[in-house]
Amino acid sequence: MTMYTLHMAQADFVAWRDNARRLLAARVSPGDVLWQDDDSAGDLFASGDTDLPPPSETPLALKLSRQHLRRLECASHYWPTHQQECRWALLYRVVWRLAQGEGEALLAGDSDGGVVEQRIKAVNHEVHHMHAFLRFHQQPVTPEEQHAPEFIAWFEPRHDVLEAAARHFIDRMGQHRWLIMTPEGAILCDGRQWHIERPESGTFTVQDYQALSTMEDDAEDLWLAYYASTFNPARLNEKTMVRSMPSRFWRHMPERVLITGLISHARHGARRLGQDSRLADKRGHTITLPK
Template sequence: MIILDCADAFDTWRQQARWLLSHQINPDQVSWSVQQDADLFASDTDYPDEPGPFRARIPLELLELLQNAAQFCGDQRWTLLYEVLWRVSHGDRTAMLAGDKLGSELHRRLKQVSREAHHLHAFLRFVALPVLDNAEDVAAKAALLEMSCLPEYVAWHEPAHDILRTASEHFIGRMGRHRWMIATPKDGVFYDGKQLIHQPVCPEAWQSLARNADDPHGNLWLTYYSHIFNPARLNPKVMQGHLPARFWKNLPEGPLIPALISEARTGGQRDGQAREIAERRGKVIRGKPAVPSPAADTNQAP
C-alpha cells in the first residue's frame, strides 16, 4: 500500500495522481492520509521517482469536476477522486456521470460544495473596522497582521468545506475597491484592493481580529431584524433548511432567533405579529361620515 499526503492541496494531489497513473498503480494500492513527519511515499515496494511510461489523455471537463469536488471535506476525499480519474483514463467515462455509482458520489460532493459556497455568500457578515488616525499605529497593526495595509472590513465564517479561496472571489465585485478580510478556523483570505491573497493556514492575528470585531451598527440591525420577523409565516423546518442552525452563532441576529421562534410558538404565530408590536396602542382613524348616493335616497322624487 502506498500512503500519500497532499496536505489537502489539489495541485499537490494532481502531481501525485499523475505519477501514479504513469506507473499504472491501481486505486486499491494507494491511500491518502495526513501524516506528520512521514515520507511522501510509504510502501513495502520501492517505486522509481521518475514518471512511468503510461500517458493518459484526460478531458478538461473531468479536471474541472475533480478540482471542484476536491473542496469537499470528508472520508476518502482524495481516494475517490483518483478512482474516478483511473476509470476515465482507461476509457470508462461513465464515472463522470451522476447515473454511475461512483459518479453519483462525485456529483453529491459537488452539490455539497456548491451549497456551502452559497452559504458563504448568504450568511457572511462583514464588520467595518474603526479608522486609525496615527500613521505609526496603522503601520504597527498592519505588521502585526502581516499585511501591507489594514482591511476596512473583516468577517468570521466557519464553512464545512474548503470553499473559501474560490467562493470569496464573489466579494471582489460586491465590495469594490474596499479592503476586506475573511478568517476561518482553517484558512483566510485578504483582498488589498487589487489582488486576493489566500493563506492556507489562517494566522492567529487574523482570527482574533475577525472574531472580536465590534459592529458599531449592531444594535440597529438587531432592532430592524426583530421587527421584520413575521411569526405568522414561521416554518422552523424550512427555515433551518435555508439557514442551518450551525451558522446562527456567527450571525449578529443569531442570538435572537431561538427567542423569536419560541415566542411564535406561544402565541405570536397565531397573532401574526411580534409581541412588541402587538402591545402597542393603535391610532384611531376618524373619517368623514359617508354621504348617501342619490339612488339610495328613498325620499327622492322619481
C-alpha cells in the same frame, strides 16, 4: 505485487494530478496505491514512500475536458470525515476507470461518479453558505491606519472553500478594505489586491479574530430591529428555517440572540396575528381622505 504509498505533502490538486499522471503511465491500478494526506494518521499497512515504477510499455494516458477537470478539482476541496474515502484515492479510481474507457465513472448515476457528484454539491453548497451567512463587522479606523481593514469577518467553513468563496466578496466590496478569517487561512483585500495568509502553525482560532474586533457595530442594532419586524409570527415554521439555515452558522450571526425569543413569543399567542407585537402597543392612526 507492490503497494505504493503516496504522501500528499501539499494537499493540493496540482500535486495529485502529477502523481495520477505518473501512476497511469505506469499502469498502477487504484487498489495498489495508498494515498496519504499530510493530516491523515499513518496507515497500519503503509510502508515508507515507495518509488513509482517506470512508465509501462503500454502507458495509460487520459485527456480530460476542462469541464471534467474542474469537476474533479471541485470534488477535491471536499474534506471527508474519518469514515469516508480519502479524496485522492477516489479521484484516482475515477480517472483510472475513465482511462479504461468507462465513460460513466464521472456520471451522477454511477457508484463513484455519484460520490464525486455528492462532494461537488457539498462543496458548492458550502461556498453558497459562506456567501450568505458570513457577517462583516465594521471597525473604527483612524486616518493614520490607512491599511487596517474596515470590515472583518470570521467564518468556519466545512470544506476548503475560502478561495472559491472570496471572489464573490472581492466583486462585492469595491474599494473597501476587508479581512475574512477562517481556521485554515485568512483573506486580506485592500480594495485592489488580495492575498491569502495561512497560519504559521496549526489553525487560526476565533480568539485570534476577537483580538482584532474591538468595538460594537451600531448597524447591528438596526439589523436586529429589522429581523424581528420582518418575521411574521402567524406563519411560524421553525423546521424550514433550520433546514435552510443550519444552526452551526448561528454562532457568528447577530440575529442568533433573537431566534428563540421570537419562536416562544409566537407560540405563546403572538401567532394570532401577522403583526410585530411591538407595534400593537403603539398609538396608531387612521387616515381621513381629503375632501
